[in-house]
Amino acid sequence: MGLFDSLKSLFAPQAAGDPNALWLYVKCKRCGAPLAVRVDLRNELSADYESGGYILTKEMMDSKCFTLMRAELRFDAQRKITEQKMDKGEFITREEYETMTNDE
Numbered sequence: 001m002g003l004f005d006s007l008k009s010l011f012a013p014q015a016a017g018d019p020n021a022l023w024l025y026v027k028c029k030r031c032g033a034p035l036a037v038r039v040d041l042r043n044e045l046s047a048d049y050e051s052g053g054y055i056l057t058k059e060m061m062d063s064k065c066f067t068l069m070r071a072e073l074r075f076d077a078q079r080k081i082t083e084q085k086m087d088k089g090e091f092i093t094r095e096e097y098e099t100m101t102n103d104e
C-alpha cells in the first residue's frame with residue numbers, strides 16, 4: 001500500500017529534469033504487479049557495433065511474487081528505443097502504471 005507511495009516520492013525528484021534517465025514501466029506476467037525501473041542512459045547502455053546503436057539488458061524483480069523479469073531494449077545512435085522485448089513480464093505505459101499503483 002504505502003510502499004508505492006514512498007517509492008514514488010523517492011524517485012520523483014530524480015525523474016524530473018534528468019535527461020539521462022529513462023523510465024521503464026513493466027508488469028509482472030505472473031501476478032500482474034506493476035514496476036517502475038530507472039535506467040541511466042549514460043552508464044547502462046552497451047554499444048551495438050552491428051547496428052551502430054545501443055543495447056540494454058535489464059533485470060528486475062517485482063515485490064509481490066519475486067519473479068525475475070528480463071528486458072532487452074535496442075536503441076539507435078540517438079538513444080531512441082527501436083525495439084523492446086520482455087521476458088516474464090510486459091511493458092505498460094506510465095499512465096497504466098500510475099492507474100495501477102493509485103488503486104491501492
Ligand SMILES: [Zn+2]
Binds near residue numbers: 031032062066
Ligand atoms: Zn509477480
